[in-house]
Amino acid sequence: MRLRAARLAPRDVLRVGAVGLHARRARVVLSALGIAIGIATMVAVVGLSQSSRADLMAQLDRLGTNLLTAEAGTDSMGNETKLPKNVVAMVERIGPVEHATATGDVDARIRRSDVVPEERTAGVTTQAVRPDLLAALNARMGKGVWLDIAGERLPVTVLGSVAAQRLGITEPGEKIMMNDEYVVVVGILEPVELVPNLDRVAMVGFPAAERYFGFDGHPTTVFERSTDASVEDVRAVLARTVNPGGDGPVKVSRPSDALAAKAATDKGLTTLMLGLGAVALLVGGVGVANTMVISVLERRQEIGLRRALGATKGAIRLQFLTESLLLSSLGGLAGAVLGAAATYAFALAQGWIAVVPPWSLAGGFGATLVVGMVAGLYPAIRASRLHPTAALNAT
Numbered sequence: 001m002r003l004r005a006a007r008l009a010p011r012d013v014l015r016v017g018a019v020g021l022h023a024r025r026a027r028v029v030l031s032a033l034g035i036a037i038g039i040a041t042m043v044a045v046v047g048l049s050q051s052s053r054a055d056l057m058a059q060l061d062r063l064g065t066n067l068l069t070a071e072a073g074t075d076s077m078g079n080e081t082k083l084p085k086n087v088v089a090m091v092e093r094i095g096p097v098e099h100a101t102a103t104g105d106v107d108a109r110i111r112r113s114d115v116v117p118e119e120r121t122a123g124v125t126t127q128a129v130r131p132d133l134l135a136a137l138n139a140r141m142g143k144g145v146w147l148d149i150a151g152e153r154l155p156v157t158v159l160g161s162v163a164a165q166r167l168g169i170t171e172p173g174e175k176i177m178m179n180d181e182y183v184v185v186v187g188i189l190e191p192v193e194l195v196p197n198l199d200r201v202a203m204v205g206f207p208a209a210e211r212y213f214g215f216d217g218h219p220t221t222v223f224e225r226s227t228d229a230s231v232e233d234v235r236a237v238l239a240r241t242v243n244p245g246g247d248g249p250v251k252v253s254r255p256s257d258a259l260a261a262k263a264a265t266d267k268g269l270t271t272l273m274l275g276l277g278a279v280a281l282l283v284g285g286v287g288v289a290n291t292m293v294i295s296v297l298e299r300r301q302e303i304g305l306r307r308a309l310g311a312t313k314g315a316i317r318l319q320f321l322t323e324s325l326l327l328s329s330l331g332g333l334a335g336a337v338l339g340a341a342a343t344y345a346f347a348l349a350q351g352w353i354a355v356v357p358p359w360s361l362a363g364g365f366g367a368t369l370v371v372g373m374v375a376g377l378y379p380a381i382r383a384s385r386l387h388p389t390a391a392l393n394a395t
Helices: 010-022 025-063 087-092 133-137 161-167 196-200 206-213 228-242 256-298 300-308 313-350 358-384 388-392
Strands: 067-072 097-106 125-129 141-144 156-159 175-178 181-189 201-205 221-226 250-253
Touching: 025 256, 025 313, 025 358, 067 228, 087 097, 087 221, 087 228, 097 133, 097 206, 125 206, 133 221, 156 161, 161 181, 161 196, 175 201, 181 206, 196 201, 201 206, 221 228, 228 250, 256 358, 313 358
Parallel strands: 125 201, 156 181
Antiparallel strands: 067 221, 067 250, 097 125, 097 221, 141 181, 156 201, 175 181
């Protein structure tokens, strides 16, 4: 009667594989740490990228993607295009346009006070604005009030967030100088995501700019909002509408494209960081392979004894392959938890929407199994090839 080799049950395979890890705890922890770092890096990179992109998309949803701007440019001779004074009314006559407003560049030097030299303007410029600008841009006041119909005729100003910092203005009610005229700061804007150049501007009303600072009344930038479905149609005719004479260039842009481009740029950075995570995972796999090779060398007598008691080559291979998989899985689970925790902590600190895609966790753990399989294959084969007599006589 031919004897058949006994096979270990799955539970026994796991138990035998875990014994080897339990006997070498410090080495196991250090080897698993390399795997954990690689997986944590990959999960965190994917999670933070997705969280950042989700936050950007939330901003776009809140700010709207239907805002277009038309700016006066300069011709080849360096002459600036003059937009008509009634350009807002002209734009509002475009059928799908829901709202239109404008700003104009004002030649006014801004200083904190009269003791500051005139050439030190702190990098703050002046623009004339309409009372409906705040609503058109979905901007919000940080402190104070916005310019109303009365305020746009008075020597008062609203500062962008950066302009207020540069001028040292922390509260409404303080005064600054525009040219040789003192004006009162009645409000400070919160950062304007869609039009960040307004953060460095001091804003006054159109009538006040004409009366106190010699403004000619011609807008330089027009903002309009239309229905989402008609944005491209409006974009096609906006330049000809704001400058019907065609005597100079007009630049039409969509501010939300900058945020969309930022989200696309994040994809490239994510790819780079995933590559770094893969390198860390590879280093961890080398550590696992090294641990398993040393384990085979140290346990030759154990292998010889098991072979003498009837363990087959396949059982020995399965034992060491199981050890490698358990070691990698330990690091993979720890890395997935650390990566998810890091993502949530950083997203919370940044005020983002925390997003950890389930596929990143599953993919990371699957990668650890592949690494464990590859790293443990050679040591397992080497262990199975040890002759029982030679292994028992090893010192």
